Amino acid sequence: xxxxxxxxxxxxxxxxxxxxxxxxxxxxxxxxxxxxxxxxxxxxxxxxxxxxxxxxxxxxxxxxxxxxxxxxxxxxxxxxxxxxxxxxxxxxxxxxxxxxxxxxxxxxxxxxxxxxxxxxxxxxxxxxxxxxxxxxxxxxxxxxxxxxxxxxxxxxxxxxxxxxxxxxxxxxxxxxxxxxxxxxxxxxxxxxxxxx
Ligand code: ATP
Ligand code: AMP
Ligand code: MG
Numbered sequence: 001x002x003x004x005x006x007x008x009x010x011x012x013x014x015x016x017x018x019x020x021x022x023x024x025x026x027x028x029x030x031x032x033x034x035x036x037x038x039x040x041x042x043x044x045x046x047x048x049x050x051x052x053x054x055x056x057x058x059x060x061x062x063x064x065x066x067x068x069x070x071x072x073x074x075x076x077x078x079x080x081x082x083x084x085x086x087x088x089x090x091x092x093x094x095x096x097x098x099x100x101x102x103x104x105x106x107x108x109x110x111x112x113x114x115x116x117x118x119x120x121x122x123x124x125x126x127x128x129x130x131x132x133x134x135x136x137x138x139x140x141x142x143x144x145x146x147x148x149x150x151x152x153x154x155x156x157x158x159x160x161x162x163x164x165x166x167x168x169x170x171x172x173x174x175x176x177x178x179x180x181x182x183x184x185x186x187x188x189x190x191x192x193x194x195x196x
Pocket of ligand 3: 018019020
């Protein structure tokens with residue numbers, strides 16, 4: 001295995017604050033360390049594939065598609081991400097489990113992570129009630145409604161999925177709490193992982 005891994009995969013359930021924490025961490029790396037970090041969003045890569053094929057009109061429709069189609073698009077997106085990730089410092093913004101109409105689709109199956117070879121998988125977590133609040137107050141997206149108890153279970157299952165990625169690739173697994181109103185704190189932890 002390579003000793004010079006450069007990719008940090010950032011995961012967590014929808015609305016937990018992945019993209020927000022990533023953007024702040026990238027800013028910290030730039031301002032404090034003069035380091036540029038390339039952010040690759042897995043959903044954006046998949047949306048490019050799905051929209052070109054006329055399958056969807058927005059990114060939140062993708063998880064409603066037949067799972068076989070999602071898996072095909074996921075494979076193509078994974079290849080594109082692995083190709084683009086050959087830079088100095090890279091974050092992949094993605095999910096470990098996607099809630100579909102037929103159960104959870106594994107976001108980081110073996111063939112995706114083997115190509116990416118992450119150095120660390122970061123699992124962003126937050127209080128389940130706060131996640132429900134963040135989802136409902138974010139008008140930029142169409143997020144599924146989920147009972148607080150289901151959000152809790154979804155987060156627990158993501159822990160297992162994140163550990164599986166570590167088991168498959170040898171990546172470290174880091175849990176970061178994104179506390180309400182404390183994006184800077186979570187971002188500082190993520191920046192530390194990026195600069196390690
Ligand atoms: P998705 O998986 O759907 O892309 P995400 O995990 O990337 O979701 P964001 O889009 O970053 O989540 O954040 C969801 C909402 O929560 C946004 O409106 C964002 O401003 C808000 N938010 C993020 N972090 C916090 C925080 N620590 N405190 C309060 N609000 C937050
Ligand atoms: P996001 O903006 O991170 O919520 O991503 C948008 C959508 O892309 C998600 O709701 C999923 O449908 C899809 N997606 C993101 N990452 C993955 C992945 N690793 N595997 C399968 N689908 C994904
Ligand atoms: Mg996001």
